[in-house]
Amino acid sequence: MSLDFTEHEEAFRAEARAWLAEHSPGRLPSMDTTDGAAAHREWEKKLASGRWSVVAWPEQYGGREVSLTEWVIFEEEYYLSGAPTRITQNGISLLAPIIFEHGTPEQQQRFLPAMADGTDVWAQAWSEPEAGSDLAGIRSTATRDEARGGWVLNGQKTWSSRAPYADRGFGLFRSDPAAERHRGLTYFLFPLTADGITVRPIPQLDGDPGFAEIFFDDVFVPDADVLGGAGDGWRVAMSTAGNERGLSLRAPGRFMAAADRLLDLWRERGDETPTLRDDVVDAWIGARAYQFYTWGTVDRLQDGGDMGAAGSVNKLFWSDLDVDLHETGLALLGADQELRGEAAPNGGRWMDDYLFSLSGPIYAGTNEIQRNIVAERILGLPRGEKRS
Amino acid sequence: MRFAMSAEQRSFGDALTGLLTASDVPAANRAWAAGDDTAGLRLWEKLAELGVTALVVPEEAGGIDGTPLDLAVAFECLGHHGVPGPWIESVALAPSLLAGTKHHDVLADVAEGSARVTIAAPPLAPYALDAGSATHVFLLEADTLSPARSTRALTSVDPSRRLQAVEADGPREILADDAVARGLDLATLACSASLVGTGERLLRDSVTYVGQRRQFGRVIGEYQAIKHALADVRVALDFARPLVHGAARGLESGDDDATRDVSAAKVAATDAAHLAARTALQVHGAIGYTMEHDLSIWILRARALAGAWGSTSHHRGRVLDHLMRS
Numbered sequence: 001m002s003l004d005f006t007e008h009e010e011a012f013r014a015e016a017r018a019w020l021a022e023h024s025p026g027r028l029p030s031m032d033t034t035d036g037a038a039a040h041r042e043w044e045k046k047l048a049s050g051r052w053s054v055v056a057w058p059e060q061y062g063g064r065e066v067s068l069t070e071w072v073i074f075e076e077e078y079y080l081s082g083a084p085t086r087i088t089q090n091g092i093s094l095l096a097p098i099i100f101e102h103g104t105p106e107q108q109q110r111f112l113p114a115m116a117d118g119t120d121v122w123a124q125a126w127s128e129p130e131a132g133s134d135l136a137g138i139r140s141t142a143t144r145d146e147a148r149g150g151w152v153l154n155g156q157k158t159w160s161s162r163a164p165y166a167d168r169g170f171g172l173f174r175s176d177p178a179a180e181r182h183r184g185l186t187y188f189l190f191p192l193t194a195d196g197i198t199v200r201p202i203p204q205l206d207g208d209p210g211f212a213e214i215f216f217d218d219v220f221v222p223d224a225d226v227l228g229g230a231g232d233g234w235r236v237a238m239s240t241a242g243n244e245r246g247l248s249l250r251a252p253g254r255f256m257a258a259a260d261r262l263l264d265l266w267r268e269r270g271d272e273t274p275t276l277r278d279d280v281v282d283a284w285i286g287a288r289a290y291q292f293y294t295w296g297t298v299d300r301l302q303d304g305g306d307m308g309a310a311g312s313v314n315k316l317f318w319s320d321l322d323v324d325l326h327e328t329g330l331a332l333l334g335a336d337q338e339l340r341g342e343a344a345p346n347g348g349r350w351m352d353d354y355l356f357s358l359s360g361p362i363y364a365g366t367n368e369i370q371r372n373i374v375a376e377r378i379l380g381l382p383r384g385e386k387r388s
Numbered sequence: 389m390r391f392a393m394s395a396e397q398r399s400f401g402d403a404l405t406g407l408l409t410a411s412d413v414p415a416a417n418r419a420w421a422a423g424d425d426t427a428g429l430r431l432w433e434k435l436a437e438l439g440v441t442a443l444v445v446p447e448e449a450g451g452i453d454g455t456p457l458d459l460a461v462a463f464e465c466l467g468h469h470g471v472p473g474p475w476i477e478s479v480a481l482a483p484s485l486l487a488g489t490k491h492h493d494v495l496a497d498v499a500e501g502s503a504r505v506t507i508a509a510p511p512l513a514p515y516a517l518d519a520g521s522a523t524h525v526f527l528l529e530a531d532t533l534s535p536a537r538s539t540r541a542l543t544s545v546d547p548s549r550r551l552q553a554v555e556a557d558g559p560r561e562i563l564a565d566d567a568v569a570r571g572l573d574l575a576t577l578a579c580s581a582s583l584v585g586t587g588e589r590l591l592r593d594s595v596t597y598v599g600q601r602r603q604f605g606r607v608i609g610e611y612q613a614i615k616h617a618l619a620d621v622r623v624a625l626d627f628a629r630p631l632v633h634g635a636a637r638g639l640e641s642g643d644d645d646a647t648r649d650v651s652a653a654k655v656a657a658t659d660a661a662h663l664a665a666r667t668a669l670q671v672h673g674a675i676g677y678t679m680e681h682d683l684s685i686w687i688l689r690a691r692a693l694a695g696a697w698g699s700t701s702h703h704r705g706r707v708l709d710h711l712m713r714s
Contacts, residue, residue, distance in 0.1 A: 374622050381599065
């Protein structure tokens, strides 16, 4: 890769590669099925047993406390090895950074090790029927219950990824009915088996229930499960919105591995559709650009910079790249592209991964919201009519 | 591991930006297009004083033996400001080509800024830029280098690119394959960096314009249709630059993949500059469609450089060939 990795970094890469080569189960059934979820949890246990599940975390919670560079190296090796997608992703990338920053020592001890080994799979509960891109429109409520020392949740969350097979959820609720928009929200953690919670799975475009609605009907949550201060939920949730590990800085390994699969497909099928040549090359170039871009970001972060609004630039690029790359793969399959399952080329992986890629421009802030952020915070264009 | 530019490279870029911002480069560009070289040559001297012309000339030939990344930093600035003249030919290509030939003495003058070399290198760059005013004109055909002379003037879509058809006019010399390959890679890298700079300038001027221009009672930069189009340009440029820098680092370390990455950089830089040009033109509206507005300097530069030093089709082919071999 022509970058000067240190001996220590190269040794870490070699160790990760060797462990993954020996232990990776390859592709597993979809994590959004009963069997698939169980298989993915088992894989997380295996990863944790080798201390590979959360390499960037402190050792006391199951990690190796590696540098950001090494984290990206691990992610590269992970995807190159063909290892499965992570059922613990939401917890590790969205929730854990907040627990590290705002959680009490007791919360850190109670939640992080169980997240690290896949015992607790977490589902995010952000969106509501009337609060999608406009997340501050949250209406679900939290009412103070002084007698029991906690809060009572009511309302409805939706599009909660992983919720059908997860153990616990995290999300924002309106704890001050008089406050509006970003104010008066509180960040709660709750078991999905709590009394008063109903999870209704929603089949996604791929047919599997990757997300769900969650209904809250007088669900009691003790004070010990409030993350950050009461009424401070928005600030707590956004404090790591530019979080460098996970969604904003999505490791490049996944896209380079997909680009390599596309090149293999081109070797097999390119003769049949030579007009797709440019699309194949552009997908690979995009993955290579993403790889170099990420190393530049890692440098900046390690020099004390932060991700800031550049996370939006990043998300726009990888989410569009992912869709384009998989559309090209499907196009190379010709009439076979519509097939799914075992009869399909490559076990249906092209269509499975394509359907997954289609969610990228929507989740974690739609690409329209991201373009607004880029235009206003990076280019400095005027916000225009007042939005609160 | 380090990917980012060094502090020295940043301050080099800042120094070039300072100089070029203080000079009226658009006026020099227009004068150059009209055949008046005075202001352009003064810029050449000033940039030579900052070391641009000596960047990849070997130390023993009076150069500073800099890196391909230094070159990329410089050419992004030249592109950003629309500097006219045979910079790619003199600064990026000539050092590799001339070093082992009987013309090697020219390099000391290139480094010092007194020689301006132009080179036609068909098929990638079939015409010699500024052959009428350069101090040395060469023709590179495959691995054969000859002094050359102009046969006729041609007109580029970019008026500041004064192209000439040339023919060999002097003794031929056979060059080492790696000298030719490296020279062409550095020229392509410099062209790619220049395209990124061109795109950045188009974006910057567009952001300024849409923040001032009012229609329907508000500045047009408030409209999402404008915001989203310019955001897409930001994204395209932000992901083209790492390819240019990554390719530069590969050339520096002699990486086998460097040639492939140079081609990838040219494709991404061309596409990003093209998107910047189309978007800049669209958000400016009719005023952007005039030769009088300075935006024309960069819109037409982006178009001209798209085909120079290998079209995107050529470079996509090179990327794929390399990937299929590995």
